[in-house]
Amino acid sequence: MTSDNEQCPADTGVSRQAEEWFALLLDEGATANDRAEFRAWLQRSPEHVAAYSELERLWLGAAALPEVMPNPSLTRRKVLKSGGALVVLAAAGLGSAIYLRSAAADYRTGVGETARFTLPDGSIVELSTATAISLDFTTNQRRVVLREGEAFFIVAPDASRPFVVACKQLRSTALGTQFSVGMQENDIVVAVTEHTVRVSSPTEEQDVREGQSVIFANDRLSVPVMMDVDAQLSWRGGKLVFISTPFEDVVATLSRWRRGKMIVMDRTLSRRPVSIIVDVRRAGRILENLENGLPIRIASYSPWLTLIYPQ
Template identity: 40%
Template sequence: MTFDPQSDDEAQWSFDAEKALEPSVCRAIEWFTLLSDGTASKEIIAAHCHWLTEAPENAQAYEKVQKLWVGATQIHAMQQRRKKHRISRRDFGKLTLLAVAGLGSYGLLRSAAPDFETANGENRLIVLKDGSQIRMSGGTALSVKFSSAQRDIILHSGEAYFSVARGNIPFSVYAASGRVTALGTKFNIALSGDQAEVLVTEHAVQVDYATQSQVLRAGEKLTYEQDEISVRQKADAQVELSWLEGRLVFIDKPLGDVVHVLNRWSSTRLRVIDRQLAQRPVTLIVNIQDIDNILPQLKQSLLLETRHIPFWGTLLYSA
């Protein structure tokens, strides 16, 4: 039995917006909508893998759609209305219109190159002109905007540890629509999609996000996303900042979160589609130098199967 997301009678698309997209992008939108709620059967996952490997442009199109729509509220609404893994014509039209705008501006959004960028697996120290230091983890990008009145950093992606030099000019980091202002301090910011986690190791920072503001002190952490700042929690810096010492430590972390971090350090991109699998707790210690050998360890400890898909990555799924 084969599965084709376009076999539905509703899939006779007539939207003008669809004509503006390449066929591979249209199909990628269908697949993403179908798979994004994490309930796809093994048959559907196998069909998706087959489509990804049919042509390089398929995997590339799916990658772009993922970057644009992960976490979008439009996707959530479609998931609630979708029945029997079918996409309504109306919903596909909405997503296609968004894709025309999103893919059309994608190059513009990325055209302003960051001032500093690390490759996967790279650990880089930057010393700014005021003496402040930034340690960038793998897969991190940031920009520096200094003037006589402000010291601003824009963290575009990844994770970075900041050691701020004393001075009368405010030092702020903008990340995931929030602002973290140093109050004479050392702190870490890690991005995961639209979520930011802030952890302070020395003195304090002020976190401003949406309409909320909190002061976070040494030994504390919080996250912010979706217009909410979490409650402050005690932080175990030795565990959560272990990457500064050349290793990664995960204690009862969801597999999806673990994979997100591993992908910043590994040359092999891992993917988890199954939502239940992504929530499975993982306890793991990884030497960053040996991170490309992590797959056998994950397969054995979690009873996983893997499938490598050229141009897209390695899919993890339950055995």
């Protein structure tokens, strides 16, 4: 997105500028430069922060309105070029799509929740925050669809019925095992804690062994690599463990455990590696944990928008 003078004529006002930024940042094609310019726009005036915060509030509220149906032909870029009222309407439709997708699930958790369920075949599933799965179990197959979030599976043996987890284009077939499948922004991560999982994309296949993980990103499947199992799946014990993790990645992960948006306002800070343990069973104190454990300053303008600065 270009500067305010180029992109947002003066007579459109702060509200329209906020709407255009909101629509742009919803777009999966938003670039790092877009996000940097957005941070600069927020810093220019408290009015900018207040206007964007109100859109965040409307967006999160829209997710609870299942009667609002999205227009499948309306892309986010088209929304960006349209009027302000349409931006808010599109946000309601997109939020509704998320609601309907998880509402169709057989098992789900809300933001900040985890849960453990026994499936009809005796397998165990543990759901992380904001997670939804659907089941398709028949006499010859056991298929789980991960719709949102992350799930950990302890698979009951049944040689006659493969256990498969489908997540978008990816298929993970258990070979008598324990493993997790998680959606992280535009990526899918499969991590194995016991035995082996065969992970297949439309063009590739990898056998992922105990202690390894793979990432599916940009339509490519990575080579399996060794991982820190305790850190990657620490949410199962009610904590999130970050070891030398870029701060922007820490914030992105923690954002899944609380409502509202957290934005790192300093580029150097966003890239800084940090090590911290956060107790997600006390989701309401995530911001307090960050401020106590790191040299940062947090400004919460509403329950919906939090800005993070270096101290």
